[in-house]
Amino acid sequence: ESNVLLLVALQRAKQRDVLISMYEKHIEANHIGLLRSLQPGMFVLEGRRRGPAAEPPWQYACIAHGVHGGEREGEMPVMNMLEVAVPNCAYLHADFSNGAGGHAPLPSPSAVVAWPPGELQRWLHEHDDTQPQRDASLLTMRLPQWNPETKLLTLNFFERAHCASSQNFQLTPYNAPDRPVLLFGMRSESTFSLDFMAPLSPFAAFGIALSVRDW
Numbered sequence: 001e002s003n004v005l006l007l008v009a010l011q012r013a014k015q016r017d018v019l020i021s022m023y024e025k026h027i028e029a030n031h032i033g034l035l036r037s038l039q040p041g042m043f044v045l046e047g048r049r050r051g052p053a054a055e056p057p058w059q060y061a062c063i064a065h066g067v068h069g070g071e072r073e074g075e076m077p078v079m080n081m082l083e084v085a086v087p088n089c090a091y092l093h094a095d096f097s098n099g100a101g102g103h104a105p106l107p108s109p110s111a112v113v114a115w116p117p118g119e120l121q122r123w124l125h126e127h128d129d130t131q132p133q134r135d136a137s138l139l140t141m142r143l144p145q146w147n148p149e150t151k152l153l154t155l156n157f158f159e160r161a162h163c164a165s166s167q168n169f170q171l172t173p174y175n176a177p178d179r180p181v182l183l184f185g186m187r188s189e190s191t192f193s194l195d196f197m198a199p200l201s202p203f204a205a206f207g208i209a210l211s212v213r214d215w
Contacts, residue, residue, distance in 0.1 A: 139174065139200075140177070141171060160183055164186075167192070170184070183195040192209070
């Protein structure tokens with residue numbers, strides 16, 4: 001159906017980076033090689049059909065993980081994400097076909113302009129919630145509140161999470177901490193709900209959800 005988007009994720013053994021495509025056959029070995037040659041992070045490939053318009057833009061998302069909480073509240077993982085907004089993100093133009101039924105190698109990693117390591121921390125230091133964010137969207141994890149009666153960290157998942165799990169999380173704009181733009185919640189042992197809205201694309205939201213599978 002036209003309103004259904006199928007995404008495929010591929011991860012090499014012992015590698016944390018994940019390559020995402022709309023079509024499994026478009027995940028080629030040379031894509032993985034390019035992915036591994038870049039700095040660690042979440043790289044999302046927006047799949048396109050083969051042909052004249054088969055130039056896939058790469059959306060780069062810098063994801064930084066940390067730990068929040070202390071001995072009283074308990075520790076929990078925390079995510080901050082910086083996604084470069086289209087069309088200001090870097091584009092990697094690649095021709096999937098070399099005209100002979102094979103696949104041409106992708107351009108060298110130097111052709112990709114990506115946020116270097118530490119860019120998220122630098123961006124956080126230089127920006128505050130009073131400045132316009134036209135070229136990037138900064139999302140941060142919505143932290144639960146400590147309930148002194150139950151002695152638990154609590155966070156409203158709007159009935160989208162039915163099981164307690166360290167993988168349950170929400171992301172909010174940096175300057176709007178009470179407005180979730182992504183919600184990921186466990187509904188059963190093997191089923192999760194993923195709700196998201198602008199500025200996240202389906203590829204970015206799926207990539208973020210995959211990044212917490214080891215929590």
